[in-house]
Amino acid sequence: MQSRYFTINDHPQGTPARELFELHETELPTLSDGEVRVRNLWLSVDPYMRGRMSGVTTYIDPFELNAPLEGAAVGEIIESHDPAFPVGTKVRHMAGWRDIAQLPGNQLEPLPHFDVPDQAYLGVLGMPGMTAWSGLNRIADMQEGDNVLVSGGAGAVGSLAVQLAKAKGGTVVGIAGSQEKLDWLESKGVKAVSYKGKNAAQLTEALNEACPEGFDVYYENVGGICLEAALNNLKVGARIAVCGMIARYNEDTPSAGPSNLAMILIRRARMEGFIVFDHWAHYPDFLEEVGPQIEGGQVDYEETVEEGLERTPDAFLKLFEGANRGKMLVKL
Numbered sequence: 001m002q003s004r005y006f007t008i009n010d011h012p013q014g015t016p017a018r019e020l021f022e023l024h025e026t027e028l029p030t031l032s033d034g035e036v037r038v039r040n041l042w043l044s045v046d047p048y049m050r051g052r053m054s055g056v057t058t059y060i061d062p063f064e065l066n067a068p069l070e071g072a073a074v075g076e077i078i079e080s081h082d083p084a085f086p087v088g089t090k091v092r093h094m095a096g097w098r099d100i101a102q103l104p105g106n107q108l109e110p111l112p113h114f115d116v117p118d119q120a121y122l123g124v125l126g127m128p129g130m131t132a133w134s135g136l137n138r139i140a141d142m143q144e145g146d147n148v149l150v151s152g153g154a155g156a157v158g159s160l161a162v163q164l165a166k167a168k169g170g171t172v173v174g175i176a177g178s179q180e181k182l183d184w185l186e187s188k189g190v191k192a193v194s195y196k197g198k199n200a201a202q203l204t205e206a207l208n209e210a211c212p213e214g215f216d217v218y219y220e221n222v223g224g225i226c227l228e229a230a231l232n233n234l235k236v237g238a239r240i241a242v243c244g245m246i247a248r249y250n251e252d253t254p255s256a257g258p259s260n261l262a263m264i265l266i267r268r269a270r271m272e273g274f275i276v277f278d279h280w281a282h283y284p285d286f287l288e289e290v291g292p293q294i295e296g297g298q299v300d301y302e303e304t305v306e307e308g309l310e311r312t313p314d315a316f317l318k319l320f321e322g323a324n325r326g327k328m329l330v331k332l
């Protein structure tokens with residue numbers, strides 16, 4: 001059986017070019033004991049993959065050049081030498097960026113049993129959703145009535161973060177980059193602020209207008225001027241959960257940090273970075289709380305879908321153009 005998969009041929013500087021990605025085809029070896037073959041149905045592309053393309057070990061190993069790329073995927077088992085995973089079982093695993101995956105059964109997770117589409121386990125009920133929940137609850141220690149600011153507020157992580165925050169009662173403000181996203185935020189009762197065309201001072205002013213009392217919690221997905229403007233709008237005792245800094249991922253040379261880091265001192269604030277995998281033992285708690293709300297429709301989620309394996313690099317690159325609302329996915 002053939003498998004088609006993507007590789008990268010270089011460590012990109014700046015925004016990756018489409019030519020970085022190469023599609024290959026290979027004949028899969030005979031299945032060993034304990035191995036399965038999975039026909040991938042949905043692939044996830046995520047901003048963190050940009051870091052893995054840089055050839056540097058961070059909290060995770062870099063992608064190897066000219067080797068199959070990895071990423072979360074959901075698929076169906078089509079051949080099995082592992083009795084725990086019979087043919088027909090739907091699973092989640094990390095052998096994405098390809099159509100047919102061959103891997104040991106101990107690298108598979110069965111899908112949880114909510115009445116949701118399979119691909120929700122790559123988005124709102126998968127890693128990005130778990131990230132939103134962990135950052136708000138386990139890092140920022142969000143309390144009832146807190147005023148919460150979320151940058152990247154209409155993305156995969158941000159769109160759940162704003163809704164979970166909104167359900168706890170305070171003023172919630174989302175920063176996003178397009179009118180469509182701002183409209184979506186407003187439709188959820190979230191005050192929406194655009195960062196496009198603004199400098200840090202103008203964004204500071206816009207956030208102050210949206211929430212003059214200031215924020216108890218800042219959920220950081222973006223960095224750059226969003227961080228600077230957020231620091232200027234903190235309440236005393238604020239908590240900042242540093243989830244991501246996508247504005248920096250394609251920088252050739254690192255830009256200067258925020259000029260107003262002293263606001264952490266002035267507002268006696270706490271700023272803490274986190275990686276969702278360190279919190280994975282709490283995934284069942286997250287599912288128990290959020291799963292029924294997704295099933296019941298109390299919490300909404302959006303998806304942006306590219307069709308066909310060939311479009312995987314395009315889907316990935318679109319994350320950095322802000323082309324996705326909610327989770328960016330590839331449907332095979």
Ligand SMILES: NC(=O)c1ccc[n+]([C@@H]2O[C@H](COP(=O)([O-])OP(=O)(O)OC[C@H]3O[C@@H](n4cnc5c(N)ncnc54)[C@H](OP(=O)(O)O)[C@@H]3O)[C@@H](O)[C@H]2O)c1
Pocket residue numbers: 046047048127128131152153154155156157158175176177178181221222242243244245246247248274275276277319320321322323324325326327328
């Ligand atoms: N710590 C963890 O464990 C963890 C786990 C998952 C994700 N993350 C981080 O969380 C953040 C959101 O991830 P996600 O999967 O939910 O992605 P996402 O928000 O669905 O997609 C990326 C969004 O970022 C915005 N963006 C892209 N380039 C930007 C720039 N230069 N300046 C400002 N905004 C930019 C765009 O939205 P606009 O149109 O609004 O600009 C784009 O749609 C990322 O920083 C990611 O690395 C961290």
